[in-house]
Amino acid sequence: MSSFLEVKDLKIHFPTDDGLVKSVDGLTFSLERGKTLGIVGESGSGKSVTSLGILGLHKGRGANISGEIWLDGEELVGASQEHVRGLRGKKMAMIFQDPLSSMHPFYTVGDQIIEAYRIHHKVSKAVAKKHAIDMLGRVGIPEPQRRVDSYPHEFSGGMRQRAMIAMALSCDPELLIADEPTTALDVTVQAQILDLMRDLQREFNSALIIITHDLGVVAELSDDILVMYGGKCVEYGTADDIFYRPEHPYTWGLLGSMPRLDREPTERLLPIKGSPPSLINVPPGCAFHPRCPYADKTGGKDRTEVPALLETEGGHLVRCHLDRAERRALWDNEIKPALETQ
Amino acid sequence: MSENEPLLSVQNMEKHFPVTKGLFKRQVGAVKAVDGISFDVFKGETLGLVGESGCGKSTTGRLVTRLLEPTAGKVVFEGQDITHMAQGKLRPLRRDMQMIFQDPYSSLNPRHTVGTIVGAPFRIQGVETEHGIKKAVQDLLGLVGLNPEHYNRYPHEFSGGQRQRIGIARTLALKPKLIIADEPVSALDVSIQAQVVNLLEDLQNELDLTYVVIAHDLSVVRHISDRVAVMYLGKIVEIADRKRLYDSPMHPYTNALLSAVPVPDPKSRKERERIRLTGDVPSPLNPPPACRFHTRCWKAQEICKQVEPPLEELASGHRVACHFPENAPQQAVQTPATAG
Ligand SMILES: Nc1ncnc2c1ncn2[C@@H]1O[C@H](COP(=O)(O)OP(=O)(O)OP(=O)(O)O)[C@@H](O)[C@H]1O
Ligand SMILES: Nc1ncnc2c1ncn2[C@@H]1O[C@H](COP(=O)(O)OP(=O)(O)OP(=O)(O)O)[C@@H](O)[C@H]1O
Ligand code: SF4
Ligand SMILES: [Mg+2]
Ligand SMILES: [Mg+2]
Numbered sequence: 114m115s116s117f118l119e120v121k122d123l124k125i126h127f128p129t130d131d132g133l134v135k136s137v138d139g140l141t142f143s144l145e146r147g148k149t150l151g152i153v154g155e156s157g158s159g160k161s162v163t164s165l166g167i168l169g170l171h172k173g174r175g176a177n178i179s180g181e182i183w184l185d186g187e188e189l190v191g192a193s194q195e196h197v198r199g200l201r202g203k204k205m206a207m208i209f210q211d212p213l214s215s216m217h218p219f220y221t222v223g224d225q226i227i228e229a230y231r232i233h234h235k236v237s238k239a240v241a242k243k244h245a246i247d248m249l250g251r252v253g254i255p256e257p258q259r260r261v262d263s264y265p266h267e268f269s270g271g272m273r274q275r276a277m278i279a280m281a282l283s284c285d286p287e288l289l290i291a292d293e294p295t296t297a298l299d300v301t302v303q304a305q306i307l308d309l310m311r312d313l314q315r316e317f318n319s320a321l322i323i324i325t326h327d328l329g330v331v332a333e334l335s336d337d338i339l340v341m342y343g344g345k346c347v348e349y350g351t352a353d354d355i356f357y358r359p360e361h362p363y364t365w366g367l368l369g370s371m372p373r374l375d376r377e378p379t380e381r382l383l384p385i386k387g388s389p390p391s392l393i394n395v396p397p398g399c400a401f402h403p404r405c406p407y408a409d410k411t412g413g414k415d416r417t418e419v420p421a422l423l424e425t426e427g428g429h430l431v432r433c434h435l436d437r438a439e440r441r442a443l444w445d446n447e448i449k450p451a452l453e454t455q
Numbered sequence: 456m457s458e459n460e461p462l463l464s465v466q467n468m469e470k471h472f473p474v475t476k477g478l479f480k481r482q483v484g485a486v487k488a489v490d491g492i493s494f495d496v497f498k499g500e501t502l503g504l505v506g507e508s509g510c511g512k513s514t515t516g517r518l519v520t521r522l523l524e525p526t527a528g529k530v531v532f533e534g535q536d537i538t539h540m541a542q543g544k545l546r547p548l549r550r551d552m553q554m555i556f557q558d559p560y561s562s563l564n565p566r567h568t569v570g571t572i573v574g575a576p577f578r579i580q581g582v583e584t585e586h587g588i589k590k591a592v593q594d595l596l597g598l599v600g601l602n603p604e605h606y607n608r609y610p611h612e613f614s615g616g617q618r619q620r621i622g623i624a625r626t627l628a629l630k631p632k633l634i635i636a637d638e639p640v641s642a643l644d645v646s647i648q649a650q651v652v653n654l655l656e657d658l659q660n661e662l663d664l665t666y667v668v669i670a671h672d673l674s675v676v677r678h679i680s681d682r683v684a685v686m687y688l689g690k691i692v693e694i695a696d697r698k699r700l701y702d703s704p705m706h707p708y709t710n711a712l713l714s715a716v717p718v719p720d721p722k723s724r725k726e727r728e729r730i731r732l733t734g735d736v737p738s739p740l741n742p743p744p745a746c747r748f749h750t751r752c753w754k755a756q757e758i759c760k761q762v763e764p765p766l767e768e769l770a771s772g773h774r775v776a777c778h779f780p781e782n783a784p785q786q787a788v789q790t791p792a793t794a795g
Contacts, residue, residue: 300716301507304732329718333717371649372675374677375720378697385646386650389614
């Protein structure tokens, strides 16, 4: 049986004057209804391009797109622009990092929700407005009857984010993609929004993709996690796989870079050397090799061969030339103790 | 200056930005960005300053470095009152106190080479260097982990983390005593953040620097600080050494902040007890009276709306402004028990 969302070998490349930007380069994953997938990675690793790609927003804009995206049994890469546009709102919706960029400044928040709702529901304006007020109340906007007539700039950052969630959820989408939904928010407001997304997802049983660079945020919400580096998935597994038995040196590096509040403070952080690659000149072989402390343990393969994304155990996938026994030994004997004590 | 005297002492410092209206710029109100805060910073330590957006962290940094004039209060550096020191007299002070800014992109002039940027402080201050400015700059580049051969390159040729290193090298040129770093890593990727945090720590040890680190990321602040001050709407609500502040926070707001930080451990989803605040931070234009946190505080009583709680020392070195603090010791330290 196939999953609700299935992405197979998705590639999104942009021809530019400087060369071909391989923003997404062979991504494969699947997601069921009611489940949450977290996509993590540093700036420029291809997270946003992936989400826009699923929504069909790169179509007709000069991007080279290949692979397959199956949503509820329907293939979207080959589908027409009009057809995919028709699916947005009801079948799939997106929450953007910056609510101002996706809300129209000259229309009230209410009118924008009403319009989105009426595209998919043949109801009167009054009924749609009642629904908008209801949605605003649900996402925690105080006095929704009054605030429904406010303009986006009259809202605080946290309220705008809530209004955008209300808008995205107004048609009860089956797939919701949230791209850095809380990055611009204060931590106390972020906590409110994350709670809200968790509750609403449970209620609507939608499939949720949450995109972020914050490992704390993915740990809070995700069932499964996909770690991206240089346009590719380097590790994929359950939240437990990624946090308790990660096997990719990049994932180790991310964990070592982060100071943690839930542990005794360590003397020193363990950063990754160097900086993330350009997607025009992705390093040959394993894209992570120039920054990897274990690259010399692969007998030179790290520079010449792109490692395959292989299953290590029970659906946990890793893209690394080191053999499995060696990765496990490194994690158990070196990395894990270093992260815990130092 | 004696050993126990603070390097920097801020006393009842205030900054109210006037809000004006109409053709004649009639003042109709004031943004109380910083509203009477006091703290000391001792030589060799790192004081972390945390709080949510708009609580006055950057304004505090700018007041201390005299980039802004306070509306009231005092700034004392090395025992000298610098609050109203004339611009002309500030020059030596500008050497001793430096600021690192958040944005490694906009704080470097794109038309200048790295050599010019890092060497500028020597030229501006007319400082003689033993083997010439170029050698001094190359030494600084080496110190922050950049290649001295980068001397003739331009900022756009560097990554975000490298640009922040260039900014830090410039800051270090005149061997400052105090560095105020305003969100020094928040624009950087996680892996690069860690590099810069480690660099700041190494430099502190090597050069005996004193830091005030301003950040909204509570994990980064705990990692880097010896003591931490928490701000809310222009006030310091709690200040303590880092262990006390993170292990037994007393102010309800600090408790709420810490409990809101997402933890990278899937198990903690179920296990953690959470405090959830409702609503957003109120506007500093009309902050709530008395305790400013009372509109969001779950412990608020009538007194909280009427009497402003003073910042009091409730345990050794641990000051809190709250009528009903959490984790408060049974016996306040002001009345030490006499033995026997
Ligand atoms: N329309 C486009 N044309 C050319 N290159 C593009 C285009 N859109 C994105 N890119 C490039 O693709 C790469 C991936 O971008 P993407 O926005 O997916 O990164 P991201 O992982 O979301 O990063 P961030 O965390 O900074 O949001 C970047 O190098 C970006 O410059
Ligand atoms: N020049 C100014 N004129 C008027 N108001 C100002 C000025 N500078 C800052 N403010 C206001 O003062 C308050 C405190 O601002 P400040 O920049 O110090 O906050 P912050 O704690 O650094 O916030 P952030 O985390 O967003 O950087 C804010 O409400 C801000 O809008
Ligand atoms: S003084 Fe009152 S309102 Fe303010 S933090 Fe303490 S308990 Fe809460
Ligand atoms: Mg993005
Ligand atoms: Mg600031």
